Amino acid sequence: MQEKNIISNSTSFVLASKVKDYFLLIKFTLSFMVVFSTVISYLLAPNIRFDLLEVLLLFTGGMLVTGSANTINQILEKDTDKLMKRTASRPVASGRMHENEAWAFAGITGALGILIMYRFSTEAALLSLLSLVLYGFIYTPLKKVNSIAVLMGAIPGALPCLIGWVASFEEGSNNVWTGGWILFAIQFLWQFPHFWAIAWVAHKDYSAAGFKLLPSDKGPTRFTAIQGIMYSALMIPIGLMPYLYHISGMVSMWILLGCNLFMVYVSVMLLLKMDIPSARKVMFSSYFYLMIVFLSLYADKIRS
Numbered sequence: 001m002q003e004k005n006i007i008s009n010s011t012s013f014v015l016a017s018k019v020k021d022y023f024l025l026i027k028f029t030l031s032f033m034v035v036f037s038t039v040i041s042y043l044l045a046p047n048i049r050f051d052l053l054e055v056l057l058l059f060t061g062g063m064l065v066t067g068s069a070n071t072i073n074q075i076l077e078k079d080t081d082k083l084m085k086r087t088a089s090r091p092v093a094s095g096r097m098h099e100n101e102a103w104a105f106a107g108i109t110g111a112l113g114i115l116i117m118y119r120f121s122t123e124a125a126l127l128s129l130l131s132l133v134l135y136g137f138i139y140t141p142l143k144k145v146n147s148i149a150v151l152m153g154a155i156p157g158a159l160p161c162l163i164g165w166v167a168s169f170e171e172g173s174n175n176v177w178t179g180g181w182i183l184f185a186i187q188f189l190w191q192f193p194h195f196w197a198i199a200w201v202a203h204k205d206y207s208a209a210g211f212k213l214l215p216s217d218k219g220p221t222r223f224t225a226i227q228g229i230m231y232s233a234l235m236i237p238i239g240l241m242p243y244l245y246h247i248s249g250m251v252s253m254w255i256l257l258g259c260n261l262f263m264v265y266v267s268v269m270l271l272l273k274m275d276i277p278s279a280r281k282v283m284f285s286s287y288f289y290l291m292i293v294f295l296s297l298y299a300d301k302i303r304s
Contacts, residue, residue, distance in 0.1 A: 021091040024090055025070065025074060025090075025092075025097075026063065026066070026067025026068075026070050026071065026109070027070040028067075030066075030070070031063055031066040031067055031070060033287075033290065034062070034157075034160050035059055035063050035066060035160065036290075036294070037164065037183075037187055037290065038058065038062045038161070038163055038164035038167075039055055039059055039062070039164060040164065040294040040295070040297070041160070041163075041165045041180065041294075042055075042058055042164035042167045043055070043298055043301070044164075044165070044247055044297060044298060045165055045167075045168035045179065046179075046247075046302075047168055047170075048168045057120075058116075058120065058167060060113075060116060061112075061113045061114075061115075061116030061117045061120075061128075062113070062117075062160065063113070064109040064110070064113030064116065065109075065110060065113035065114060065117065065128045065132055066113075066160075067109050067113075068107075068109040068110030068136075069131070069132045069156070071102055071105055071106040072106050072135075072136030072137070072140065073136060074090055074091070074092050074093070074102065075092055075099055075102050075103060076136070076140050076141060077093075078093045079093075080144075080210065080211070081093035082094075083208055083209045084208065084209050085205065086202070086205060106136075114128050114129055114132075117163070117167065120167035120169075121166055121170075121171065123166040123169055124163050124164075124166050124169075127159055127162060127163045130159065131156040131159040131160070132156075134152065134156040134159075135153065139152045143211045143212065143213060144210045144211060145212065147213055147214060147217075149212070149213065150191075150195055150199075150215075153195070154188050154191040154192065154195075155188070157187065157188070158185075158187040158188035158191065159184065161183035161184045161186070162180040162181065162183070162184045164183075165177070165180030166180055178245060179242075179245065182241040182242060182245060182247065183242075185238045185241070186235070186238055186239065186241075187290070190263075190286060190290060192227065192228065192231035193228040193231055193232050193263060193267055193282055193286060194282075194286035194287075195213070196213075196214060196215070196224055197282035197283035198283055199213040199214050200214070200276065200279035200282075201276055201280055201283060203220055207219070215227045222271060222274065225267065225270045225271035225274065226271060228267040228270060228271075228282065229264060229267040229271060232260065232263040232264045232267045235260045235263060236257065236261070236264070239256035239257060240253060240257070242256070242297055246302050247301070247302065248296075248297045248298075248301050248302060249300040249301075249302055250300075251300045252297050252299070255296040256297075259289050259292055259293055262285065262289075263285060263286065263289060266278070266281050266282045266285045267282055269281065
């Protein structure tokens, strides 16, 4: 009896460890943020009303596609991940999971996710496939070649907004992409101060791994800080677009303006202080920015 309990406990432990590794593969917290913008963008579409089952289905499809892209990223970067303390314990890098198993997981989750997106619209499925390919096979290897990787990575990073918007499209109807492109632009520009702040904080780790992610070859410099200010400033006029194009109301317009001005402020403070604590403030501010901006847009949505 005791032996059976030992075997049962051992099996449960192995199963729990495997599930944990799959969660690490998909980078659940990061994927959640990505899919959050997909769902909100879907709900902001003018012809959509909140339906819990539809939202859960879209969330699941988005998580599967994003998880697949993150898995491919970890497979291709397994040797690099070993060099960084932050990533050395990842399943493939640590050797707990064989590459073939990870590839199988990436293929299954990616295919299922795209099928679910196809259930919403053909456009959502095609854009999901494009996002997966760009992130997994273009952005990932480019990180070691040139800092233009950040620009390339910002495209699949912002596509979830467009995917969510076009997921509302009905086949054969006269669909308008404008709102989706506006939301895409908001998240596209946001990624530059956000990601450069992360690269600033983790510069030593990234440099040791051979990643070229800051706009200056010399590392965290005034040029990097100025670039962050420029992209934060560009977010100000883009933040007015949801109001001007009747996606959301005036209340959210003022909230977005406040958030964008604050992002400029913390970016300017980074330029003045040129230190890691200031970079962390930009990084954490950007996390809150996205949640506040998208929730305010949805709460203030103009409903016909």
